Amino acid sequence: MTSKTSDLADLGWSTFFSVQLDLQELDSTEPVRVMAVHRNRLLVAGPCGQRDLPPFAAADDESATATVGDWLLLDAASGRTQRLLARKSVFQRKAPGSDRRLQLIAANVDTLFLVTSCNQDFNPARLERYLALAREAGVMPVVVLSKADLSDGSEDFVRAAAQLLPGIAVEAVDARCADSTYRLLPWCGRGQTVALVGSSGVGKSTLVNTLSGSGQLPTQGIREDDAKGRHTTTGRALYRLPAGGWLLDTPGMRELQLSEAxxxxxxxxxxxxxxxxxxxxxxxxxxxxxxxxxxxxxxxxxxxxxxxxxxxxxxxxxxxxxxxxxxxxxxxxxxxxxxxxxxxxxxxxxxx
CATH class of the missing domain: 1.10.40.50 (Probable gtpase engc; domain 3)
Incomplete structure (x- = not known):
């Protein structure tokens, strides 16, 4: 049992989740975490390794749809999903376009990296949206200014970001350089979950690759005329970090709208x-x-x-x-x- 608990802790398990299980469930179920969401399946991980599961949703509650970072409770004998555990944090938005439904972005996140770049993409209004989103979810926000190596005035961007919220952590980095992104490691320790949000082309995929020490995601350069980039992330998934944490990359959210915030x-x-x-x-x-x-x-x-x-x-x-x-x-x-x-x-x- 100790080994199983240790494995779960590596995935982000804590007493917040364990107290949701009764004595019978402790022996008859297996907790697993949703590591990736695909169109018609979920990739989950637990003490017994990774596997694919059908999507999980409650018919009468749109917020009870399993998303990246969620914890599911499986029947140990059949492997079927029994229920979705309560979340300690959740990010959601109104779906893009005319759809009025809520779209779940990520669950059980500890820290939100608000990624923008030291160029024309820097937008106080967009950062304030993300800050409101993080505050509503009760998650620690950290402003990450990418492409600091390409700007002669990165200090000005740092000061402008710091003025948006008293006490906000702001870090200027070169997303391609491990030595530069080292300052982000305090939020990436064992079992910690970090999510990234930001517009397309600010270097989120590059940052994921550098922090994870791999080239798992494709990257694209920015257009010189407006400093914008094409979106390269098409899904949501958790990536293992060498420091023991988990990093969640999300598609660019150009239509991010606040609701119930x-x-x-x-x-x-x-x-x-x-x-x-x-x-x-x-x-x-x-x-x-x-x-x-x-x-x-x-x-x-x-x-x-x-x-x-x-x-x-x-x-x-x-x-x-x-x-x-x-x-x-x-x-x-x-x-x-x-x-x-x-x-x-x-x-x-x-x-x-």
Whole structure:
């Protein structure tokens, strides 16, 4: 049992998960972790090695679909999935396009590397999105500035990133150089799980290859005209790190939209929220109302007007997508209730 627990700890198992098992399950089940998600199968790993499983999802709960980083409980005799263990963290977004469903990105992540580059890709608004996402999930965010070797002003990018959230860790690296990425190792120890997010072409795949000490992912250069790159990662998978941790690479999320992330936004924009608490009116829009503490703080140079505009945009987006999800869920609950009533009526007619 000690050896089995040790193997699980290597995969990221902790007391958070073990307390979810009762005494009977300890003897009759096998925990496995989802290492990769493919279109019609899951690659999982446990004390007995790796294997493929069918996708797992609960019919009545879209959030109970197994994603990368999840822990599944298998029946030791049949190997069938019994249930999905509760997550200590989860990243999700509204699916791209017109679909209003939530899309799971990763589960049970300890640290989120927000990867951007020291060039035209550096975008405070995008970083604030990622910071809100990390804060909402309760995960440690670390800003990783790639391509520092190609920039003469990497220190300026570091300062700009550090101003987005007090105390945020910011590391400028050359993603191709192991000596440079060494400073990221404190977040990559045994059993720790790190996820990467960032737009295409910022060097995520290169960083994965360097940190993992392999060339598992293809990479592409950036276009010289706009410093952007083509997306090279097509799936989500965990990669073993020499330091004992696990690294999750995710496809570029150009359509990342916030949903149900109000707490995360308030944490990232705590300075604006604190100032707004002193406005004369509780529903102040900070746009010319009398005795507005936010506009007063901007006039005094205590707040950045551009930051206020970014906060407004993200808050409006979060409210809209959250409302859309709530409306869809309400419709699905109503339809489910109606379907149950129809089935009950059919059963009663058959009984008659």
């Amino acid at each position: 109000r707490d995360g936004l308030e944490a990232v924009f705590a300075d604006i929220v604190a100032a707004a608490a002193n406005c004369r009116f509780g529903d102040c829009r900070h746009d010319g109302e009398p005795d507005c503490a936010v506009t007063a703080a901007i006039a005094a140079g205590l707040l950045d007007a551009q930051r206020l505009r970014r906060w407004r945009k993200l808050a409006a987006e979060e409210a809209l997508t959250t409302q859309s999800l709530s409306q869809r869920r309400a419709r699905e609950r109503a339809f489910g209730k109606f379907a149950k009533q129809v089935m009950a009526h059919k059963q009663s007619r058959r009984s008659d």
